Amino acid sequence: MNVVAIPKDQYGTFYDTDSYIIYASSQYGQPCGVDTVSRDVKSPCMEYHIHFWLGSRTNPDKSGVAAYKTVELDGFLNFLTTQHRETEGNESPRFLSYFKSGIRILRPELIQENHAKLYRVKGKRIPVLNEMPQLSWDYFNSSDVFIIHTPNNIFIWTGRAANAIEKLHATKIAKDLKEEFNINNIVFVDDGYEKTLSDDNKREFNKYLCLDKRLILPENNDVEKNGTCQRSSIRLYRCSENNGKYRVAEIRSGPLEQSDLTADDVFIVDHEIYGIWVWVGKRANEKERSEALRNARGFVKKKKYPSNTKVTRVVDGYEPTEFKMLFSTWKDDVKGGKPSILLSKYDAITMEDRPTLAAETQLIDDGSGTLTIWRIKQSHIVEIPKRTPRLLFSGDCYIVLYTYSTSSDQKHLLYCWLGLHATQEDINSTTQKLNEIDDELGQLGFQARIIQNRETAHFLQLFKGKLTIFKGKGTDYDDPAGRDMNIAIIHIKQEREPPTFTGFFPSWDKKFWKVSINLSSNHHSKKAIRN
The missing domain is CATH 3.40.20.10 (Severin)
Known part of the structure; x- marks a missing residue:
């Protein structure tokens, strides 16, 4: 239940049983991602984003810690950040934009050598590689692209109604897997033409997916595939607290104006399936700031929206572009500003x-x-x-x-x-x-x-x-007995020994000395051995 830093070479890999916190900062309006080079920025116009990502099988304890630590980090950064609640399979475009090569969502219990795996490739702009629970025809459908990863081959199976961009993503991912796992071949398999493979490839494919049991589900006519967008109304609510009770009152329905927001209050912008935004005025009290995201989640439950509905908290004066686009007019007044961390005297x-x-x-x-x-x-x-x-x-x-x-x-x-x-x-x-x-x-x-x-x-x-x-x-x-026990063998192996060490020796040649020290309660020796 602790927050653990992830090595940079593992950025973009997520386990569906865990929860994650992602922090991103950049100049206002500029892209940010895993390949962004850190540098000193003199411009005060900065934006700060904190995402906490919840795997589909994470438990309430882990998701609770992620939410709590997100609020804690926000406080550490002077409450200037935009907070995003992300769920597996419903990641926001901003979240996905950090990972230009896509993200991998894996199942930790399936991490085994020489174990065949099934992945589904989704996403038009940014690919999302999602590991399936098992290698079975039950997960196949004619509108998606799948990768079958075996010890000797990587098969790219393409549904007859699959998106052309997802086919391209799958090819790039297969090449990465081939190099990563030192696999010999990449084999392309078209939906319905599995039995036309060469004898060797067909034998290998049939070993993991029996061709006689082939069953493909029909095309998945979701919003992304058919290119149509569901209509969604937009409404504005004012939040207030009276005698310990939190009240949410509807102010108006869209189109919205920037002037509808006042700095003394907290507002919820309800965009239904496209997400819930909670806006915190600059003069709102600290409790409203810290609990804004939690109260927005309560709003989602009260409205009986899906549990994976996107929820984002923004701060007055530091609104991201995607929030401003919800309003018919918006006067840009980017204040920027940098979080003050551990303010005190400096050397x-x-x-x-x-x-x-x-x-x-x-x-x-x-x-x-x-x-x-x-x-x-x-x-x-x-x-x-x-x-x-x-x-x-x-x-x-x-x-x-x-x-x-x-x-x-x-x-x-x-x-x-x-x-x-x-x-x-x-x-x-x-x-x-x-x-x-x-x-x-x-x-x-x-x-x-x-x-x-x-x-x-x-x-x-x-x-x-x-x-x-x-x-x-x-x-x-x-x-x-309470006596000091000085027993140690110390190997000094850095190029330049620190002055605290060389001070033990009256004459020290900085270029050629190596030292071995043996200390014990009965015997003390300092032995310098010339290189």
Whole structure:
């Protein structure tokens, strides 16, 4: 039930049992996607979007955490973002536009080597590759394109009424799969002509889909296929809260004018099958801001719209183009603005010398504040004495409290550091204890989650370049008698050893020395071995 960062090479791959959060920022009106290069932007006209995507088989706990974390991230960004609720198979055009090569929706229980799989290819502009529950004729129909992925071949099966663009998408995806899985052949199969394949290909195809049991469903006459659009009316509702009761009153039906919106209130634009938009005025209270999306979902349920109806929250002054298009007139007044993150004093020297690094890492100061560290030990927290070296263990979890002063008051920053080999029990305890400490501080602290090997620049700064991470659990090295147990073998292998290390040696040749250190409670040695 935690938020975990996904490697960039996996962007666009989703599992239908999970929930995801996607954050995208760009200059106003400019495209953004997985291939967009990050750069410093001086223009204040920016737009920020947060999507939370729900797989068709995700559970309420995961979807609840995704929604909660989306609101939390929005607050972290000063409530300037547009929030989108996305569901599998009903993704918005903006969401799909981030992934120019398309998205893959997979079933995690089917991840097996040498296991044949069936995919359906959908989408005119952006392809969506959807993995079917099993390889069976039951999922075939004459209006779609399917990919049968076997250990030796990739078959592209094309329905007789399939869209030509989807055929092209399927070919490109098949080429990617061929390279990815090192498969020999791509075989094209036309609906109704399966038995005209060559003997080898027909034998391979029949192994996974028996040709004698072939049964193809008729054409699927959906909105996208027949090219017609269902008519939809548009209505505007004003939302208000009175004595704890949330009320929604209809103001007018379309066409809508920008002047219908007032900055003191929250409004819902009901576009029926094309989605629900909730607009938050700049003078609306914080509760209405944070609960706008949830209240819009309640509106969907009350109207008995499908559960996959798109729901989007927009903020006064930061409306995206697709929202403005719902109104007959709209005066463009893009304010832009950048979220202020961790506002406090900055290290002026660092900011001047490395402005890009400072912007990316949000270094709040020079790390000269007060540091307190606790280790999670059997559901309890144990404070690490300040005289003890700053050592962390990969099998443990730690809570780090950093207290620093600003020009006006004192602030707190709470880090929780999770070792790669920490148990789930310790991780859960860390989250619980972190909230308890935050409550004791009057919820005045900012919480940040750190995973081993992904430490931020400011977190490393707190340890003054002396952070050392050992394998195992710290409890394995605790001495029952209370004495320090210094047992370690350290291999220094970076190109340039840090000054904190070279300072141990009176004469240090920076180019040629390698060092092996063996420390124990009974024997101390420093041995330098020339290269």
